[in-house]
Amino acid sequence: xxxxxxxxxxxxxxxxxxxxxxxxxxxxxxxxxxxxxxxxxxxxxxxxxxxxxxxxxxxxxxxxxxxxxxxxxxxxxxxxxxxxxxxxxxxxxxxxxxxxxxxxxxxxxxxxxxxxxxxxxxxxxxxxxxxxxxxxxxxxxxxxxxxxxxxxxxxxxxxxxxxxxxxxxxxxxxxxxxxxxxxxxxxxxxxxxxxxxxxxxxxxxxxxxxxxxxxxxxxxxxxxxxxxxxxxxxxxxxxxxxxxxxxxxxxxxxxxxxxxxxxxxxxxxxxxxxxxxxxxxxxxxxxxxxxxxxxxxxxxxxxxxxxxxxxxxxxxxxxxxxxxxxxxxxxxxxxxxxxxxxxxxxxxxxxxxxxxxxxxxxxxxxxxxxxxxxxxxxxxxxxxxxxxxxxxxxxxxxxxxxxxxxxxxxxxxxxxxxxxxxxxxxxxxxxxxxxxxxxxxxxxxxxxxxxxxxxxxxxxxxxxxxxxx
Ligand SMILES: [Cu+2]
Numbered sequence: 001x002x003x004x005x006x007x008x009x010x011x012x013x014x015x016x017x018x019x020x021x022x023x024x025x026x027x028x029x030x031x032x033x034x035x036x037x038x039x040x041x042x043x044x045x046x047x048x049x050x051x052x053x054x055x056x057x058x059x060x061x062x063x064x065x066x067x068x069x070x071x072x073x074x075x076x077x078x079x080x081x082x083x084x085x086x087x088x089x090x091x092x093x094x095x096x097x098x099x100x101x102x103x104x105x106x107x108x109x110x111x112x113x114x115x116x117x118x119x120x121x122x123x124x125x126x127x128x129x130x131x132x133x134x135x136x137x138x139x140x141x142x143x144x145x146x147x148x149x150x151x152x153x154x155x156x157x158x159x160x161x162x163x164x165x166x167x168x169x170x171x172x173x174x175x176x177x178x179x180x181x182x183x184x185x186x187x188x189x190x191x192x193x194x195x196x197x198x199x200x201x202x203x204x205x206x207x208x209x210x211x212x213x214x215x216x217x218x219x220x221x222x223x224x225x226x227x228x229x230x231x232x233x234x235x236x237x238x239x240x241x242x243x244x245x246x247x248x249x250x251x252x253x254x255x256x257x258x259x260x261x262x263x264x265x266x267x268x269x270x271x272x273x274x275x276x277x278x279x280x281x282x283x284x285x286x287x288x289x290x291x292x293x294x295x296x297x298x299x300x301x302x303x304x305x306x307x308x309x310x311x312x313x314x315x316x317x318x319x320x321x322x323x324x325x326x327x328x329x330x331x332x333x334x335x336x337x338x339x340x341x342x343x344x345x346x347x348x349x350x351x352x353x354x355x356x357x358x359x360x361x362x363x364x365x366x367x368x369x370x371x372x373x374x375x376x377x378x379x380x381x382x383x384x385x386x387x388x389x390x391x392x393x394x395x396x397x398x399x400x401x402x403x404x405x406x407x408x409x410x411x412x413x414x415x416x417x418x419x420x421x422x423x424x425x426x427x428x429x430x431x432x433x434x435x436x437x438x439x440x441x442x443x444x445x446x447x448x449x450x451x452x453x454x455x456x457x458x459x460x461x462x463x464x465x466x467x468x469x
Contacts, residue, residue, distance in 0.1 A: 030073040030114050032062060034126075036084060036107075036138065037077040043162055043212050044219060051138035053084060053126060060158070061126060061140030066147040070119040073112055081106035081130060086142060087279060088124030088263050088426055090407055091117035093446030098129040098406070101447040101465060106130055120409075121146040122263020123237040123281040125158070132167035132243075134455055137217075139241035144263075152235040152285060155226055157309055159276075159298050160214040161242040170208055174366045174456055203432050204363055204399040205302035205331055207456055208244050212323075213300060213307035220323040224309045232288035232313055235259070236296065240276045243455035246332040246400070246429070247298040249274040249282060250306075254294050256286035258340070264409060264424035265343035275301075275332035277402035277429040279453040288313050295321050299329040332400065334415050334431055340423040346411045346439055352387040353442075359395040359403070359430060359452070359462070366460050368397075368452060374461025381450070381466040383442040392437045393430040402429050402453040403436075405466065410440035427453055442468065 033056040040047050054060055064070065070089065076082050083106045085097040094103035095115050107113055121144045128138035141156045163170060216224045228234060236256070238249060251272045258269045260283040276282050276298070288294050293316045297308040304324040312318060361368030373379055383389050391410070393403050404427040412422030414437030430436045451463035 028071075030116065031069070031071045032073070034062060034072055034074040034084070035077050036074065036082050041137075041217050043164075043214070044221065046164065048162070048164060050136050051078070051128070051133055053138065053140040062142050064119055064144045066121075066145050068119075068144075070115060070117050072115045074107070074115065075112045076107040076109060079109045081108055082128055082133060082138070083107065083130045084126050084138070085129040085406075086115075086124070086126055087404075088122065088142065088281070089117070089120055090409065090444055091115070092444070093407060093448060096406055096448075097126070098449060100129070100449055100463075103447075119144045120263060122260055123156070123239060123283050124263050125239045125241055125279075125281070127241060132171060132455065132459065135161075135163070135167035135170070135243040137162070141237070141239055143237055150235060150285070151230060152233040153229045154235050154237065155309070155311070156237040156239070157215050157296065158239045158241050159247060159307065160217075161208070161210045161245040162212040162214050163208070163210050171456055171459055174207060175460060176364075176366065203331060206245065206300070207363070207454070210245070210305075213242070213245065213298065213305055215298060215307045215309050219307055220321050223321070225318060226309060226311050228288045228311055228313050232290065232292070234286055234288055234311060236282075236284040236286065238276060238282045238284065238296075238298075240278055240280050242278055244278065246275065246277045246301045246402070248301065248329050248332065249276055249284070250297040250299050251286065251294065252297075254286060256284040258336070259283040259285050261340060261423045262409065262425040262427060266423050267341045267343055269336070269339050271336070274336050275429070277332055277400070277427065277453070279402055279404055279427040280425070280429075290314075291316055293317065293319060297321075299325060301329050301332045304328050332429065334429070334434075337412060337422060337429070338415050338418070338420060340412070341421055342411055342424045344424070345421055346388075346424075346441065349388050351390040351439065353383060353389045355381050355383075355389060355391045357381070357391065357393050357450075359393060359397055359401050361397050361399075361457070361460070361462065366456075368457040368460045368462035370450075370462060370464045373464070375463045376461070378464040380464065382469045383466060385442055385445050385468055387442040388439060389442055390437060390439045392435060393428070394435045395430045395432055398432050400429050400431050401457065401462070402427050403450065404453045405440070405448065405450040407444045407446065407448040408440045410438035413437045413439050
């Protein structure tokens with residue numbers, strides 16, 4: 001592993017160059033602060049100790065104004081190591097907020113580390129990439145505003161899955177270690193309501209039994225209620241920060257327009273129900289008429305459980321919404337993906353390099369692989385700087401996997417063999433026994449992680465590296 005001080009050495013060098021060439025900006029201290037700490041929240045009437053990332057003023061995460069640099073001093077106020085990955089950002093690899101590729105060590109307890117780069121506009125998020133901290137809500141929004149002239153009230157919704165159990169116990173239950181084998185195996189949701197099993201025949205959904213699903217840390221027993229302004233025009237920035245849960249965003253009878261996915265603009269598409277896999281983001285524009293109450297539900301796939309927030313026009317009478325629907329929700333699918341068209345696609349040019357990744361694994365034994373190897377046995381994918389790379393994910397398992405590539409955004413170019421000029425993304429769902437093709441430009445040299453964004457799949461092997469050679 002390289003010297004963990006690399007980052008500091010790099011900054012020192014940059015500062016020296018700055019001084020020599022009279023660039024005073026490099027000497028400026030970070031303009032923003034983030035603190036990784038512990039906090040207590042209440043879930044279903046019980047208190048729970050979880051992690052959090054706040055900006056020093058008690059607000060979760062970071063909201064950057066148009067044109068603002070990502071200039072952050074991050075403090076690890078925990079008594080244990082951590083890393084915080086800037087999901088959706090494309091900085092140099094040593095600033096990616098992860099330690100697995102060996103550029104930097106995790107932040108030690110008490111350590112402060114500076115990050116400085118040009119951020120990518122849009123709805124993104126930050127989360128721990130260390131152990132299982134993400135499951136204990138070490139997740140927060142990272143929103144970079146654009147001067148896009150959209151006159152709408154901005155509402156950010158961070159979704160999480162929640163368990164009172166220790167995440168290590170959940171993982172041990174899945175992998176069959178710790179004498180809890182079978183506890184979480186093969187459940188199709190946790191609901192008792194009737195479920196259309198034929199629609200899900202043979203598919204595995206929802207590895208983990210959860211106690212609750214949260215929207216901005218709250219359940220529907222006590223949801224966040226947002227009073228609408230500006231004649232009810234709302235831009236929803238929805239982030240799926242759940243460790244192992246895909247949702248359907250459900251607006252009932254209300255229609256919304258998709259503005260962006262994973263922070264990337266798409267050609268407008270309208271609908272009332274939108275699938276959202278782990279780590280993905282969805283920007284929706286909708287109108288809340290005078291006097292109206294609009295619940296924005298996130299319904300867990302394959303289950304009756306739901307969470308959400310309530311948009312309320314001034315004067316609207318607040319109603320209660322149950323935390324469970326009457327019927328189980330369908331599995332998330334590719335219905336939205338195949339309709340999406342990037343507003344700013346990759347430039348037209350031939351593909352220089354073709355890569356293929358096989359997704360494999362099963363619930364028992366609980367091992368998940370990329371090209372038949374776990375992280376420990378990984379075989380790196382190689383690209384050369386400047387290449388247009390086509391990457392095909394072939395899913396040979398019975399479960400969908402949200403695949404994330406660090407340091408890049410790719411365009412979705414094919415679903416199950418059908419070519420599309422799809423959305424730009426950093427995380428794409430690969431359906432069970434299906435395939436998804438993506439393309440990207442190799443424009444960010446270094447060593448990069450790619451992995452399934454189901455935390456337990458990742459911990460059970462489903463992570464590897466893409467390296468520039
Ligand atoms: Cu997976």
